[in-house]
Amino acid sequence: MDKLLKILEELRPEVDFETETKLIDEGILDSFDMVSLIGEINDVFQIDVDFEDIEPENFNSAHGMYALVCRLQKEV
């Protein structure tokens, strides 16, 4: 989780990712952010986030992203 929070904070230092739960619904992360974020997640966690995983429930919060990372790591 710490690694993920570090990636998120580097991407958007002004956002409190530990409490924010509407990153997609409220447009806090735009499509450019999403692509950079997924690229970083893929590199750091050695997984392959597909575009079909881009769903609000997976990216609305840091916890949702962490759950996705854990699921994809199990599948590798």
Added chain:
Amino acid sequence: MTVNSLSFLIFFSIMLLIYYLPAVRKYQWVVLLIASYLFYMSAGIKSVIYILATTVTTYFTARSAGKLCEEKRFFLQQENNQTCDIKKYKEQNKKRRNRVVLCEVIINIGLLVMVKYMNFFINNLNHVADKISPLHLNNVSLIVPLGISYYTLQSIGYVIDVSKGKAAWEKNFFKTALFISYFPQITQGPIGRFKHMSKQLFASREFSYHNLSYGCQRLLWGFFKKTVIADRIKPLTDTIFLNYHEYSGFTILLGLMYFSIQVYADFSGYMDIIGGCSDILGIRVAENFKRPFFSKSLAEYWRRWHITLGEWFRDYLFYPLSLSKKATSLGRKGRKILPVRIAKLLPSVYALSIVWFATGFWHDASWRYIFWGVCNGLIIISSTCFEDDYKRLKKVFHIKDEGKAWQFFCICRTFLLVSLLKVFSAAVSTVDSLQMIKKIITGLSPRLAYAVCFPEMKKSHLVYILFGLCIFFVISYIQEKHEVRDLLSKKPFIVRWLLYSILLFSILSFGVLTTDMPGGFEYAQY
């Protein structure tokens, strides 16, 4: 039959009476399907062949994709699978689903290209061939079916969603046909998602006064925008753009600003009319606008304007392209020669370049729309790439993002930029749009005389437009914070009906109550 015509209102009223008959409650979706095809056939019987072809291919490809998803789910539920088997099976299943999607895309984009883009390719080919050989291909005369650009994207989106397991495939062919042809959104969108629309379209519901009241309010508001603002401004912009060589660059620039407002009032007015009709039927279509002229940047503007088209390109083109192997390797290679921050943006830049080219080309088969798309893409890409430099500059000049004056400046700058880019859609041809740009650059001599600012326009018409714009602005400002219809419902009966009467009186007194263009609405041509 355009949605702002008397014939549509009669058609809709009859359909509504049948729709809410207790005897047909179970079959309301059938009433909608019949009404949708009758509406569609009113634009020409021949067009039906194309929409039927799309419906048949979409039904069968969604069926295949859906079955492959079910097969995959069943396989994964089995307990005796080995990890390597699962991985291999998943890859094979994904390949098969992708082939199904490709089939849907080739057939339907092929149909779209055949009717909408064939002559564009032939003309360009002839232009090149003229210089090297006497070969000359004749243009083909095919009708462009009503709404083909919209229902093609909607159908492809549905099949992709099914193949990715994001939507269940519809087993009833006729229900698929209704999803594709639903009459309020067939002409100009919004481009609906199956997940959002299916539950509503196929449900049975009782008549609701709330739906009728909210629907009529939105309908009235749409007519107001269309007749009092869009159709009143249209003669002014027509005068300027059809005779642009007679006017100064300043008048053309003003014309582009008027045109921005006209297109917005026209397109969002249409969305309110069909959204209102759909509300009365108890079906909420997706929102296509969120006060785009309050945007502080071009990227934000595109998140607020024609939202369903933007979201379609984002979800089905931008993300797949930017997360593709090609884009990822581009990013990795970029890190070796570029600063990390810029290299990280390369996959997005690559995808966005294609998306904006496609967006321009989707609008019309012409070079001017391709230029328009490319210009939009270039501005958005450069503003993202130089974001850090802008931030540094703002720090130097002590500019704070939350400052009211700065926000107002950003809103005006975005409006000006959007209006300037409208030069490609306002002109009749690519050459004319380039000539207009030249006139704006070389002949911009501001002069605030009435004939310069509003050529050949009656002063009374200008008063009507200003009256309409004042109301439009106030309502839009309130909409930024509240749902106007909810606020209105809390007001006393007298106040509500007084406001309805003012709106209706304005439409009848100040509005233009004729339609003299094909489809009646600007975006119907796309």
